[in-house]
Amino acid sequence: NAGVTQTPKFRxxxxxxxxxxxxxxxxxxxxxxxYRQDPGMGLKLIYYSVGAGITDKGEVPNGYxxxxxxxxxxxxxxxxxxxxxxxxxxxxxxxxxKRTQLIYEQYFGPGxxxxxx
Amino acid sequence: DQQVKQNSPSLSVQEGRISILNCDYTNSMFDYFLWYKxxxxxxxxxxxxxxxxxxxxxxxxFTVFLNKSAxxxxxxxxxxxxxxxxxxxxxxxxxxxxxxxxxTFGKGTHLIIQP
Numbered sequence: 001n002a003g004v005t006q007t008p009k010f011r012x013x014x015x016x017x018x019x020x021x022x023x024x025x026x027x028x029x030x031x032x033x034x035y036r037q038d039p040g041m042g043l044k045l046i047y048y049s050v051g052a053g054i055t056d057k058g059e060v061p062n063g064y065x066x067x068x069x070x071x072x073x074x075x076x077x078x079x080x081x082x083x084x085x086x087x088x089x090x091x092x093x094x095x096x097x098k099r100t101q102l103i104y105e106q107y108f109g110p111g112x113x114x115x116x117x
Numbered sequence: 118d119q120q121v122k123q124n125s126p127s128l129s130v131q132e133g134r135i136s137i138l139n140c141d142y143t144n145s146m147f148d149y150f151l152w153y154k155x156x157x158x159x160x161x162x163x164x165x166x167x168x169x170x171x172x173x174x175x176x177x178x179f180t181v182f183l184n185k186s187a188x189x190x191x192x193x194x195x196x197x198x199x200x201x202x203x204x205x206x207x208x209x210x211x212x213x214x215x216x217x218x219x220x221t222f223g224k225g226t227h228l229i230i231q232p
Binding site for chain 2: 040048105108
């Protein structure tokens with residue numbers, strides 16, 4: 001059981017290039033999330049998904065796109081990289097809360113450190 | 118506008134003593150609170166949480182206290198150990214909205230345990 005895995009660990013992009021950050025979870029969680037963390041700041045929500053085929057914007061979605069074709073995978077796409085997208089990106093997942101048990105904790109991957117120059 | 122605030126960027130505590138990390142929030146719709154621990158070059162790991170229907174939750178050396186009227190929560194670690202040195206994030210969410218309950222994070226407090 002690997003939990004949440006992310007690839008790549010590091011990447012340097014030139015301005016205007018595009019890339020996809022990969023995220024996979026093997027816990028059969030319905031909910032998945034993308035966050036970014038800038039230096040000295042807390043994590044900010046980019047996009048989230050409540051299940052395959054369903055995605056929605058978070059607090060900072062501009063410049064990003066996502067898709068969710070399977071329960072396991074939730075890739076994040078940067079189409080035209082800009083220096084403002086230099087950050088550490090974290091993917092997370094959580095299971096559905098049950099009526100008898102509140103479950104809101106999210107499990108995070110190790111992160112992708114992206115530099116755009 | 119920061120909805121979750123951790124006003125101490127760093128905190129230094131002697132090994133064996135109590136560590137107290139503080140967090141304030143401004144959004145009265147938040148009803149579930151979490152603490153995460155983060156080591157460098159790793160993702161955050163869940164530590165402990167509390168629902169707004171409680172004022173205290175305990176798990177081993179970790180206790181979280183919630184004061185809803187003051188919109189304040191704190192994490193107590195007793196006794197503090199060297200492995201507790203990390204950045205601690207306070208996070209909050211509104212569970213009644215019907216969405217996916219993304220978390221709103223504070224900026225974090227770097228806890229340093231001195232031998």
